[in-house]
Each structure stands twice: as C-alpha cells, then as structure tokens.
Amino acid sequence: MGFELPMGSDPVSIRKRIEALEHLLERSFHLPGTKYPIGLDSIIGLVPVVGDFISAGLGAYIVWEARNLGLPKWKLWRMGGHIAFDTAIGAVPLVGDAFDVVYKSNTKNLRIIKKHLDKHHPETRIIEG
Template identity: 75%
Template sequence: MNEGPRVQAMGFEMPTGNDPVSIRKRIEALEMLLERSMVVPGTNYRIGLDIIVGLVPVVGDIITAAMGSYIVWEARNLGLPKWKLWHMMGRIGLDTAVGAVPVVGDAFDVVYRSNTRNLRTIRKHLDKHHPQTRVIEQ
C-alpha cells in the first residue's frame, strides 16, 4: 500500500497522505509525542509534552489543547460519528480545565491522558471500519 510522501519532524516520521493508514500513523505519532515520548529518570514512567508544556500556566494548557484538538480533527476526517467527536473534545476540555489549576492540574495530567483515551477511541473505530489499518503492536 503506497502511503505517499513522508515528513520527518522531531524524530518522528509522519506520512502526509489522506488515507486511513496515514492518518492513523499521524495520530499515533502525535499521541506518542504528547503522552509518552520521554522516560522520567530513575523510573520506568513515561511522560510527554502534555505534562512538560502543561507546567507553563495557562499558555501551556492552551497549546496542548490545540494539539489534542488536531487529533479530533483527524478523527473527523476518518468519519467518526459526531457524538464520538464531542466525547473526545470533552476529554480535551476536562484535561485543559483541570490542567489550568496549579499543582493539582499537573498531577491530573500525569494520571488522565486524554490523548491516549482519544487514540483508543479512534483505534476502535478504525479496527471496525478500516481493518486494513491495523498494525501489529510489538
């Protein structure tokens, strides 16, 4: 299956096509970047830009909300039903609202990974409606 040209960004190779396989790979790469791209030294716990950028009051949460909204936009391009898109936006809204509270919001970001939850919703949809996009996890 030809996925078209690819773009290398921040160590992630992302396809630029509009087919479900390319969209899935872009969403998975962004989720990895936002939620689990780094390991906390001395532990086996993974964190991402959502937690790091979220430490900057207000602006950080707005930036990560915008990045999470891109995942929802891509889900819209895949044809997810509107109620699922609203549910995904609700997760981002909750993450942004609670994340804006100093200290409590940062702790909440560690536990509640809205982008990972949204990726799970997208994967279920793709596995049902576009089974050819399945990737065997290693």
C-alpha cells in the first residue's frame, strides 16, 4: 500500500499534487547533522547546468498546475519570476548551490497558490492534525 497522488483536475486534487511536489523539491531530506530541510531541488542543482534546468522544469510544472486552477496571469508571472531567479542564481558555481539550499522558489509559489485556493476554493483546505 503506497502513497498515490490524485489524478483529478479538481482543485483538491491539484492542491495535493502541488503540495507533494513542493515537499519533494524543497523539504524531503535534512542536511546531514542538522534539522535544516532540503529537497531534490538542492540536490539535483548540484549537477552543473542540467540540474538547474531540470529543477526549473519541475517548478514550471507547479506554475502550469496553478494556471489550471485559474490563478491570474500576474500571479503566474510572479511565480515564473521566482523560478527564473532561482535558476539564474543557481547556475552560478558554488554560490548557486548554497543559494539553492536557502531560496525555496517552490515554497514561495506554493504559498501564492494556497492563498488563492483559500480565498476562491476554501473546500480545498486540508486540516493537518
């Protein structure tokens, strides 16, 4: 019995997919010897150039899902800006790798999506307990 992502196009399913991907990309591991969360974004970002583009593609998927939720274009552009900034700085050797650990563009974008959903689709709120 494993974890399955909902495949529906309804707001609840989309929210669950975005939250799962954000968790995987930004907080699925901890830096060894610390409790500081990192994710695949930081790890695959260590691979020069290719890793940054893979991370950008995964971040772009979150923006695509946000588009499917009907977020206004200005919010989509803002989200795209987070990804572009993350990708540009992340491409700088060493400095970019450290930056990837701190700057969590996918978490910023998830916050934008949650705020939109909480206002326009309050039924998607998940009470964690």
